Amino acid sequence: MSHWAIAPVLLPWLAGILLLLAGRNHLAWQRGASALSVFVQLGLALALAAEVSEGELLVYALGNWPAPFGIVLVVDRLAAWMLAITAFLALFALLRAIRGEDAAGAHFHSLFQFQLFGLNGAFLTGDLFNLFVFFEILLIASYGLLLHGGGRRRTRSGLHFVTVNLIGSTLFLFAVGALYGVLGTLNMADLAVKIAAAPPENAPLVRAAGLLLFAVFALKAALLPFYLWLPAAYAHASAPVVALFAIMTKVGAYSILRVDCLMFGARAGAASRLLEPWLLPLALATLLAGMAGAMASRHLRQQAAYLVVASVGSLLVAFGLGSAPGIAAGLYYLPHTTFATAALFLLADSIARRRGEMGDRLEPGPTVAGAAWLGGLFLVAAVAVGALPPLSGFVGKFLTLRAALAHPLWPWVMAVVLLAGLIGLIALARTGSLLFYRAIPPENAIAPEQASALAREIAPIVGLLLLGLGLTFAAGPLTDATRATADQLLQPQLYIRAVLKGGGTP
Numbered sequence: 001m002s003h004w005a006i007a008p009v010l011l012p013w014l015a016g017i018l019l020l021l022a023g024r025n026h027l028a029w030q031r032g033a034s035a036l037s038v039f040v041q042l043g044l045a046l047a048l049a050a051e052v053s054e055g056e057l058l059v060y061a062l063g064n065w066p067a068p069f070g071i072v073l074v075v076d077r078l079a080a081w082m083l084a085i086t087a088f089l090a091l092f093a094l095l096r097a098i099r100g101e102d103a104a105g106a107h108f109h110s111l112f113q114f115q116l117f118g119l120n121g122a123f124l125t126g127d128l129f130n131l132f133v134f135f136e137i138l139l140i141a142s143y144g145l146l147l148h149g150g151g152r153r154r155t156r157s158g159l160h161f162v163t164v165n166l167i168g169s170t171l172f173l174f175a176v177g178a179l180y181g182v183l184g185t186l187n188m189a190d191l192a193v194k195i196a197a198a199p200p201e202n203a204p205l206v207r208a209a210g211l212l213l214f215a216v217f218a219l220k221a222a223l224l225p226f227y228l229w230l231p232a233a234y235a236h237a238s239a240p241v242v243a244l245f246a247i248m249t250k251v252g253a254y255s256i257l258r259v260d261c262l263m264f265g266a267r268a269g270a271a272s273r274l275l276e277p278w279l280l281p282l283a284l285a286t287l288l289a290g291m292a293g294a295m296a297s298r299h300l301r302q303q304a305a306y307l308v309v310a311s312v313g314s315l316l317v318a319f320g321l322g323s324a325p326g327i328a329a330g331l332y333y334l335p336h337t338t339f340a341t342a343a344l345f346l347l348a349d350s351i352a353r354r355r356g357e358m359g360d361r362l363e364p365g366p367t368v369a370g371a372a373w374l375g376g377l378f379l380v381a382a383v384a385v386g387a388l389p390p391l392s393g394f395v396g397k398f399l400t401l402r403a404a405l406a407h408p409l410w411p412w413v414m415a416v417v418l419l420a421g422l423i424g425l426i427a428l429a430r431t432g433s434l435l436f437y438r439a440i441p442p443e444n445a446i447a448p449e450q451a452s453a454l455a456r457e458i459a460p461i462v463g464l465l466l467l468g469l470g471l472t473f474a475a476g477p478l479t480d481a482t483r484a485t486a487d488q489l490l491q492p493q494l495y496i497r498a499v500l501k502g503g504g505t506p
Helices: 003-021 027-051 077-097 108-124 128-146 152-183 188-196 200-221 229-236 239-262 276-296 300-320 324-353 371-385 392-404 410-437 448-473 475-489 492-500
Strands: 058-061 072-075
Touching (some): 072 077, 072 108, 072 492, 077 448, 077 475, 108 239, 188 492, 200 276, 229 239, 239 475, 300 410, 448 475
C-alpha cells in the first residue's frame, strides 16, 4: 500500500486548516504558505504520474480496511493526469491572486486550499459516496470563492449557483441510495462487479440510478440542458477564482468518463453501454449551444464563459465516441482547453480594468493601455481557444475528428465540430476587432510604472499559454500517454482486481 496516494488530499486539507487559523492577518505569510502548498502539490502530482506511468495502480486503504468494506483512494493514469492539470492551473491562478485580489475578502487562501482538497479527493476516491463528499467540499469552497470580493451581481449569481448545485447534490444522494439499496456497496470497483451480475429484476432500478448519476455529472459538467448556471456564475467571479473554476466542469466530465468505463461499460450486463445513446448527442448539442452563446455575448467575460461550455461539449464529444482513440483525444484536449480558457478569463479581467467605464463590454471604445501586449496575448488565446494550428487545440481537434471516422455518427460529428469551430472563430475575430482594431487611440503613451505593473499582471497569462505551447511541442509523448490511459480505462478488470485484491497490476 503506497502512502503517497493520500498526500495530494492531506496536504491542501492541512494547509487550509492552518491558513484558516491564521485569520485575516499576516497576508504575506498566508500568500507564502499557500504558494508553497501548491508547489508541493504540483511536485506530488508529477511524482505520482511518473509512478503509475508503466500501468501500475496505487491503492490506499484508509485505516487498512480492505475494499469493499473500507474507503480506498486509487491512483491510476487518469487520476494522476487530472491531479497534474489541477496543480498547474492552481499555481498560475494563485500567482494572479496574490497581486492583491486575495485581499478583497476574508479567508481566500484557506478556501483556495479547500477547493484543491475537494478537487484532488474527487479524482482519487474509489468510493461513490466519497465522490459525493468531495463534490460537496469543493462546492462549499467554491461558494465562498465565488462571493469573494462581494457585490450585488456576484451575490445573485452565487445564489443561482448554490441552488442549482444543491439540487444536483440531492439527486446524487438519490442515485447513491438506490445503488446501495439494490447492490449493497458503494465501492466503485465492487459496484462494477455487482452491476454486471445483477439479476434481471434489479436491472431497471440499476439503470435508473445510473442515468440519474449521469444527470448529476452532466449538471456539474455544464452539459446541455444543464449549463445555464455557468455563464452568470463565471462571468461575475473574480479573475483568479474563475481561472481555477476552469477545472470545475472537468470534474463532471471526469466522473462521466470514470463511471462509464468502469461501471457501465461493455461488460455491465443489463446496464452495459448505458450512457452511450445520450452522451454523444448531448455533447454535440452543447458544443453548438456554447458557440452560439459566445457569438451572442455582449461582454468579454460572458463570452469566455460560453466558450467554457463549448469546450465541455468538445471534450465530451471525444469521450462519447467510446473508443480508445476518442478517449485519448479527449484526454489530450482536456489540459489544453483548461489552460486556454483560464488564460482568457485572466486576460478579460486585465482588458476590462484598462477600459474604464467600458469595462468588458464588446463595443468600440478607447484603446486600452498596453494594447500591444494585451492584443498580442488575445490573439494567441483566440488561436488556442479556436483550436487553430499550430497550437495544441488543433492537435486535439484533429485527433477527435480522426477518431470519429470509426463511429456510425461520424458525419454529424464532423459537421457539428467544424461548424462550431467556424462560429467560434467569427465570434473571437469580432471581439478582437472591437477591442483593439476599432478602438480610439489614446492621447498619452503608457507610463513606465504602468508597464511594469502590466508585466506582472500578465505573467500568469503568459505561463498558462506557454503550458499550451508545451502541449504542442510534447504532442508525441503526451498522445502516447493519453492512449495508454485510454487503454487502461477500457480494461476495467485491471482497476477492479487492483482495488478488490489490494495490490498493483494483476
